[in-house]
Amino acid sequence: MSPSHALPSAPVPFWRQTYVQVLFAIALGALLGHWWPDAAASMKPLGDAFIKLVKMVIAPVIFLTVVTGIAGMPHLNAVGRVVLKAMVYFVVFSTLALVVGLIVANVVKPGAGLNIPLSSLSSAEVAGYASKAHDMSLTGFLMDIIPDTVLGAFTSGNILQVLLVAVLFGISLTLAGERARPVVDFFEALTAPVFRLVHLLMKAAPIGAFGAIAFTIGRYGVGSLSNLFLLVGTFYATSLLFVIVVLGTVARLTGFSIFRLLRYLKAELLLVLGTSSSEAALPSLMEKMERAGCDKSVVGLVVPTGYSFNLDGTNIYMTLAALFIAQATNTPLTLGEQIALLLVAMVSSKGAAGVTGAGFVTLAATLSVVPSLPVAGMALILGVDRFMSECRSLTNFIGNAVATVVVARWEGALDRKALDAALAPRGVDNDGHPLHVTQGETP
Numbered sequence: 001m002s003p004s005h006a007l008p009s010a011p012v013p014f015w016r017q018t019y020v021q022v023l024f025a026i027a028l029g030a031l032l033g034h035w036w037p038d039a040a041a042s043m044k045p046l047g048d049a050f051i052k053l054v055k056m057v058i059a060p061v062i063f064l065t066v067v068t069g070i071a072g073m074p075h076l077n078a079v080g081r082v083v084l085k086a087m088v089y090f091v092v093f094s095t096l097a098l099v100v101g102l103i104v105a106n107v108v109k110p111g112a113g114l115n116i117p118l119s120s121l122s123s124a125e126v127a128g129y130a131s132k133a134h135d136m137s138l139t140g141f142l143m144d145i146i147p148d149t150v151l152g153a154f155t156s157g158n159i160l161q162v163l164l165v166a167v168l169f170g171i172s173l174t175l176a177g178e179r180a181r182p183v184v185d186f187f188e189a190l191t192a193p194v195f196r197l198v199h200l201l202m203k204a205a206p207i208g209a210f211g212a213i214a215f216t217i218g219r220y221g222v223g224s225l226s227n228l229f230l231l232v233g234t235f236y237a238t239s240l241l242f243v244i245v246v247l248g249t250v251a252r253l254t255g256f257s258i259f260r261l262l263r264y265l266k267a268e269l270l271l272v273l274g275t276s277s278s279e280a281a282l283p284s285l286m287e288k289m290e291r292a293g294c295d296k297s298v299v300g301l302v303v304p305t306g307y308s309f310n311l312d313g314t315n316i317y318m319t320l321a322a323l324f325i326a327q328a329t330n331t332p333l334t335l336g337e338q339i340a341l342l343l344v345a346m347v348s349s350k351g352a353a354g355v356t357g358a359g360f361v362t363l364a365a366t367l368s369v370v371p372s373l374p375v376a377g378m379a380l381i382l383g384v385d386r387f388m389s390e391c392r393s394l395t396n397f398i399g400n401a402v403a404t405v406v407v408a409r410w411e412g413a414l415d416r417k418a419l420d421a422a423l424a425p426r427g428v429d430n431d432g433h434p435l436h437v438t439q440g441e442t443p
Contacts, residue, residue, distance in 0.1 A: 033217025040218025046211025111327030293418030313395025
């Protein structure tokens, strides 16, 4: 598959691209907020409505992603070893990404100084979550993960209940074998319209961004934009640091260069950048990982599973954005509460597929489970969330490419000659020795 085939052949006119529309909406909202603050403040329902639309699709998106991902693993007993190794990798590096986001947020403090009162966001909603915080014990939290009924998980508003049902149901489908194939086919078919629904809802992002930015500037002044841009810049810098330092170190210990891997996957990275969705490049990534010497069975298990369980960019974003909201609203979070946030994010991030807006969906799920953080505070970052979506998707994509090579090596299922041939620029291997490139695609 050549890079030219991976890119869209008929580019969408710039004025129809969501990215451009959101950028225009932000500028328009900022101007309205600066020159007509009273009118701009009344635009708040537009941002609130978009947040409600996003929360509406949380349960079906994560349920279908997790169930189809687990059910797609044939011969569960035979592949248990590969899955276990992959899951260990996912847990370690997903947690590390969350910790990195948490540390950077505490050091940089991008939301400090906004001083936004909770009452101006949604006093009733915040009060409701605050009351739950006082009643929540560790035992109560764990018990609350178990729904009263299977269907009750989808109506309770508790995303952890949806995750529990999805994991158990996915395992059950796998153990049932061919008898469950019609059910698996149905869920896979249902995934397409649900994801289309997400894309459809994301078309309202410019309207929601306009309302959110107009309200923020109209109520708190144009100076608040500096904090938002600080948040975006901090997120991009943190993600770049994670890719180069953390994933780069892992790649070097595994025996390849992270920069050569990025060069090898440049067409897919451009596709992810253009669509803000790592899912768009999933088939091509699997093909190129096989071409780079990773065994087909390892690729088939690690890549799709990683799309649900190994979301480095989304994890960095979640802790960074959550603490930004806490800082902006002057919501004090103790070390214990921040650790609780991290633990909740570890669970709620699982199953967030590479769909446009999935990071925002997962953040809503995380804030819903951590009652001390106001969900309504998401309106503060709605206007710039679209600009962080690309970075989330790219970091997730790169993290899963690295994970595939690492797990393949752990399993003894990595062809080093094929890897060197695929990644080597101009026929030079990872140690600088000449190579005759007989397979793989010259980047």
